[in-house]
Amino acid sequence: MLATKEDRGVKVAAWAAEATGRTNPDFAGLTFPTSRDERWRYTRASNMLGRAMHPATAPGSAPAQRPLPNLDAHRLVFVDGHFMAALSTGVTLDGAYIGTWGESIKANPGLLKTWGRGAFADKEWFAALQAEGSQDGACIYVPKGVDISSKPIVVEHHLSGAGIAAHPRNIVCLEAGAKAEVLLWTSASAEADGLMNLAFDARVDEKAELKLEFVQDEAGQSAHVSHLHLTQAADSKIEVHTATARAHWLRNDLHIEQIGERANATFHGCFAPGDGQFTDHHTRIDHAMPDGTSSELYKGLAFKGGKAVFNGKIKVHQDAQRIEAFQKNSNILLERGATIYAKPELEIYADDVRCSHGCTTGQFDEEAVFYLRSRGMPEAAARRLLTQAFMAESIVGLRPEAREHVEALFLERIHA
Amino acid sequence: MSASDQNPLLDEFTQKEYEFGFTTDIESDRIPPGLTDDTIRLLSAKKEEPQWMLDWRLKAFETWKTMEEPVWAHVDYTPLDYQKICYYAAPKSKPQLDSLDDVDPEMRRTMDKLGISTEEQKRLNNVAVDFVMDSVSVSTSFKKTLAEKGIIFCSMGEAIREHGKLVRKYLGSVVPVKDNFFSALNSAVFTDGSFCYIPPGVRCPMELSTYFRINASGTGQFERTLIVADKGSYVSYLEGCTAPQRDENQLHAAVVEIVAMDESEVKYSTVQNWYPGDANGVGGVYNFVTKRGICETRAKISWTQVETGSAITWKYPSCILKGDHSIGEFYSVAVTSGRQQADTGTKMIHLGKGTHSTIISKGISAGRSQNSYRGLVQMTAGADNARNFSQCDSLLMSDTSGAHTFPYIEISNPSAKVEHEATTSRIGEDQMFYCLQRGMTEEQAIGLIVNGYAKEVLNKLPMEFAVEAQKLLAISLEGSVG
């Protein structure tokens, strides 16, 4: 028996109240996404409603194995949406601020007004949920002309146990000519079955450069929804490298808006869902001003019982002339019972543009497998090598330590 | 700065008159606008239909009433008032026609004006024509020649009366009534169309052709075409469309069903040139069409379309590749200019093993138009070693138009292979200059380059159609460089 719309509404409202810890979360008229919404066509958000969860009043324990322990970096560690000062190294250097959103708005409540509820909050139900349940996260501010890119900033978000919903909010602001590198790392314990609902907003001013690496390595059964929104001004440069190394049920929204001329964006990503796992990467780039460039590459593997969605939209606005935008998505289904849904989109309203997308889905070239075997390589090793080769292009932008970690997780699955 | 400021040719173009915008002065027998059970009963009675047909229609009408008009397409229009449409308008002087010579002279002139004169068609000799004006079929030529081979080619109305068993078996078998809002509406109120049956092993010796035309004002045209190609048969079918210039929007909601049995082949070609509305977007045809074919083992369906008309086009000729090793093809050129909006593409549903599909789509956007490709490639779990190749190119001719690509790729079989490529670019300045340097005018250069760009698709059309289509492309784009 299908639930009526009203029944469903009541159920969703009750769930949302619990997940945010607020009695009446405000969804600004948005309704819970269903497969009738084009952006949720292949994604069953209702998966979430069966999960009982609430925000943690105090943080659980941080993971014993912390990411990239040998990397020389500034570190901001959050567990269950709470800042872990003892594990972190927040600093002020050269006028740049590397700290928490919580501290920042205490010191300067005006920031709340500047950044609002986040760019997605009036468009996406889960972003509204994020805004309503919003918790602590990183706040990175780099003033005009300051370059702190020589030492990366690692931002860790961990979900420590069962029944927990975390809604960390992260803010990055690079003023004109500033440079920074951020490594966003999410993880979850094996017991985790709740939700990591993360927001990341970045403003990249003129001639500034931001490199963002985003590694998602979540054990357990928890769900992950993230909202990344980056705006870039004239002559700025953005690189985003997303690696979904492990996830049970995941939806990433990455939205880059070029609001100045000659902006340049590169965004790469990869995913490899295995049995019972689901990953959904939605990307969108808005070329709103002339002479911008963008280059996108997403690669996916799907194992038996795994499902993946890739939806990449390139939108070139009217009068945004001389845009060059390229997108590529390649996928391999490794076994029966795997499914990949790809939807590369071009929406072009200016005429002097060069835009293209290519999307392929297939399997390893059996000739190549045979070639390697004929050179004395066992089949499993041959497949591992080809997997590595296939994924390499999409993770080459990660720093070597992160790359090795991600690659190892992919290969582990091949082995099994 | 808008394109029209830059280029006076654009203005000239957007004010260019629709070549086929004349009305035919024929008395028509029409029933009052509006849609109720009674309308359908009246319509069915006028067409002297058997009871089963009426029951089918009434059921479809019930279904339609529960459905909502789709909104997902990348088009924007004022919703239609379905109660203001006239659902039946037949040329009044319609007799039972046996040959073209019996056709009303005025109607004959209409056909002549369309540039597809039946005389000429007859001379070309290998085309049998069914001419559907407003709602009913007025003439079917070459019936005798075809009958000798056992081929049935007649109006749908006649087929329902004379070949009820066949029609009843296949009608709605490819496009179910409840498939979508417009197919349900069509099922309830379709007035005429063409029916074609090719017996086993028969290669249809000539092109079969239907010309559709909306003539009376305020009428909707809901034709229904059913093509059944029995085992091992072959047929090439052509469809052409025009409509007169009118201020109000006219609705065209057709359904085309193709059944391609084992090892048969059906080629379906369309040159669509419905009235696109004027430069300000007033008037024009709403073309909401459902076309679909089903392929049994080793069968092949090939859709080729050249779309230059209609204010709004919503159309996805599709193939269900049910049988192993069956083949689906879709070749499309869609030109939009003025304020036209097109959302068109295809669906290739791969069910059988070793099934292949090819999609070649060429969009050309000029003026203030919006042109979208929307296509689905689905490789189901059983589609072992299935293949798809898609190439979707868009050419932009003005800075006020839009070109969009929305492919849906759904893969559930690890041995299936799908390749999709799409590009968007503007007409090459270098190419233009090269042509101009060789002495061509701007319009000739555009015509040449655009036809070259669309060649892969135009080549798939039967000869007579290809020439017509090339002319149409050039005319549609006159002076439209922005």
Next chain:
Amino acid sequence: MLKITNLHARIGDTEILRGLNLEIATGEVHAVMGPNGSGKSTLASILAGRDDYEVTQGSIEFNGVDLLGLDATERAVAGIFLAFQYPVEIPGVSNMNFLRTAIGSIREQKGQDPISAKDFLAKVKRCAQLVELDGKLRDRSVNEGFSGGEKKRNEIFQMAMLEPMFAVLDETDSGLDIDALRIVSAGVNAMRDEKRSFLVITHYQRLLDHIVPDRVHVLAAGQIVRSGGKELALELEEKGYDWVKEAV
């Protein structure tokens, strides 16, 4: 036939031609040589009427007509032909269709009757022989998938078909092997007569061994800095362009 007086031209903010003077009489073949960036290709483009360049000063007179007042099509109809340095590919448009359209257009604009299919084909055959262009290339899309040499031969083939009064060969020798160079040159030489003039733009002297010019000009920094007979080309070959630059 052609008289260029004090021509100044620029693209964007960069001035490329700075007072160029050149006069070519009917029936003569002139060569313009010069180092990279001296303005050779700019001159070719301006003669053919490409919009990218802005003429800021000076005049070009062609058979008594102000050439700068004509658009690219009108210049072609008036009898100017440019053999492109980088011939453009036009997918889907066969060479034959392209030429038929071009010839048809020129004849129409001149008020002449259209060429008959028979005459057209005969002419194609004759001209193709001139540059040893085989049938397959004729039927292929314009320049699509052609090798560098085939593209250049195709340019000369088009020139032969269109029978211009004045042809500009823009670095037609670049990218040619010795056989192609011979073929292309033979094609050009076959078209030389007392009514037709040529402007041969090249970087190297070797083309001028095959197409022997009446006059040679050296272009540097947007001006003709030296003019002489065919021996000037040899002198350049020997001493290099630095010698000219020093002379400036």
